Amino acid sequence: MFDAEGRRYLDAYNNVPVVGHGHPRVIEAIAEQARLLNSNTRYLHEAPVELAERLLASMPSEAGFDRALFVNSGSEANDVAWRIARSVTGRSGAIVSEFAYHGVTEATADLSPEEWPRGYAPAHVALVPGPDGYRGRYGRDEPGWATRYGAEVGTAVAAMEGRGTPLAAMFVDPAFTSDGILCPPAEYALEALRAVRAAGGLLVADEVQAGHGRFGDVMWSFQASGITPDVVTMGKPMGNGYPVAAILTRSELVDGFADRTGFFSTFGGNPVACAAALAVLDVLEDEGLLANAATVGARLLQGVEDLGGDHPSVGDVRGKGLLVGVELVKDRSTREPATELAVEVLNELRDRGFLIGVTGRAENVLKIRPPLVFGEAEADLLLGALDEALSSIHR
């Protein structure tokens, strides 16, 4: 990326341009289809059919998914998933993690405690702790720690039922990006799903953050846990910047909802949006970007861990594929979050021409989440710059 003065930046932050900024195949697909026709799905067109078939085929067959609905943003996708869950269960209870983010509409803002105004707490939403093995209530050294976090879902369900609000759905970003990039082991999702199913609720996997191959060895981040959610939502990376999002699920969950509400989105699934989304799927495959995310991600993760040897402020390193969280602390024994340091590192890196973000409740976790075309050379450049940034700030 280049700024207005022509300074160049290496983008290690944005998951929207998943196949790289300005990828010519995606732009060509958008321009070509826009020249030809951009209509809505009240008219039959092959593009949404092809996209639905491709996306459904990318899901594990045991999920039994056979329906795709197209909308324009992750917010809309999660909002519609929530409407489906309420409609099919006849219930109004939701579970999300303590610092989750699922969208900007009224319904999804209620599912996003990260953005709740002080003192705001909608009665129908129960919070469960993010499965944090570093500083949470169960430590990574305790046997079964991830399962114990998963069991918190069952506890939350019981409390909600006690208040007369049975569970409609749990929404989960399998990478817990806004909770600080936690990427828990499979036991967490397995136990959480068991609790959700036992309560008669739905599990919605929100792949807006970590989907489209970011984890490297799987297309969808929930697959890393081997679970099969009831609904999958996707957005940000789907059109490499073109606004497009989707809800995938099973016909028995959605057909009644669609019939009763006459569900329709004007822009959702328009031929240009579908062309962009199809081009992204093509590029991911043709350029081997999942394999690249796995290889480069491993190198990056190892490199950041190695940096910990020289920089005591590196308290914990977590991640999978090209999603890496670096938790900064003031002191490794107290693990006190180094919030200011995280912002200083982010700004120092920006001044050196590297873009990253921060995340987590204390905003002390460096968020490294580059486009999946990020190569080994770029990883090494970033690691070098991070080393220099941490060194320059040590006081």
Added chain:
Amino acid sequence: MFDAEGRRYLDAYNNVPVVGHGHPRVIEAIAEQARLLNSNTRYLHEAPVELAERLLASMPSEAGFDRALFVNSGSEANDVAWRIARSVTGRSGAIVSEFAYHGVTEATADLSPEEWPRGYAPAHVALVPGPDGYRGRYGRDEPGWATRYGAEVGTAVAAMEGRGTPLAAMFVDPAFTSDGILCPPAEYALEALRAVRAAGGLLVADEVQAGHGRFGDVMWSFQASGITPDVVTMGKPMGNGYPVAAILTRSELVDGFADRTGFFSTFGGNPVACAAALAVLDVLEDEGLLANAATVGARLLQGVEDLGGDHPSVGDVRGKGLLVGVELVKDRSTREPATELAVEVLNELRDRGFLIGVTGRAENVLKIRPPLVFGEAEADLLLGALDEALSSIHR
């Protein structure tokens, strides 16, 4: 438009391609900016600033608008407008017309009785009759009929307050498109706004349907009534098919909301979306499309009225600019809606290569809403085809 077999159609239905299908200036703007950069508004960029300034300048100065928020669809725009209204008033009551449509998210679906499942009626939403002077409770021949419809808003407010649900906002499409294209005289909006203000609520003008110059003599349909709403939302035509939408309002209504909730939309206001929206504004101006909508719309309206002389099924003709509603009836004296006939006419026209829609509670109102490049030649072609279609179906 051409279908898969190469058959051509004249589109007299879609308001999304407001400057015409595949307009080269819009596509060029999209392609050029997509090649350069497509990021989000966490990075400063001139395009959203320019677009905000252009849109704000298009609003009447007495509205005092100084803020624009960008999102991806009319649904998101109305959802965020609703969140703003709730936040600033601290109230939860809404008023919409009896067959309104304002969106597909959970919050806006509640504001969309057109799509409510049978028996569904959210407690916080009060309905007021669409100002129908043809078949409603106040006839167009009664003096002050439009004001009396407007006064229904005051009645609804009082009833809501009696139930302990004071008014946050009234949402209104000034053309009442889904209520059957009613386009009431200014007295309606003036009285409705008076009642809303007296109750301490906000008036949200939903310009998703009739905005961007469709009325011909004004850019925004609320301007035809001379009122100044508190919030204006826009979507469908804004990017000529590129998903982009906006909320315009005053800083004192939105700044607190934005601060408390950390409002942000990933795709909303991205440089490509803004480039598309700016190109649409340019084309509307450079091609004189508002004047065209006024001239051609008047010719179309007169032409349809003239058809009524030969076709007794034409019960009423309403509209403004290039939004024309043709209400079909089985009998002019009973005014019984001719729902089946409307679908037959629509299909007959489609078979003859002309696309229109139907609307209204009884789905007996032909909806003629072409792109604003629709010329006099196209209007005459459509009128001829409509004449033939009505003749061919007479039994």
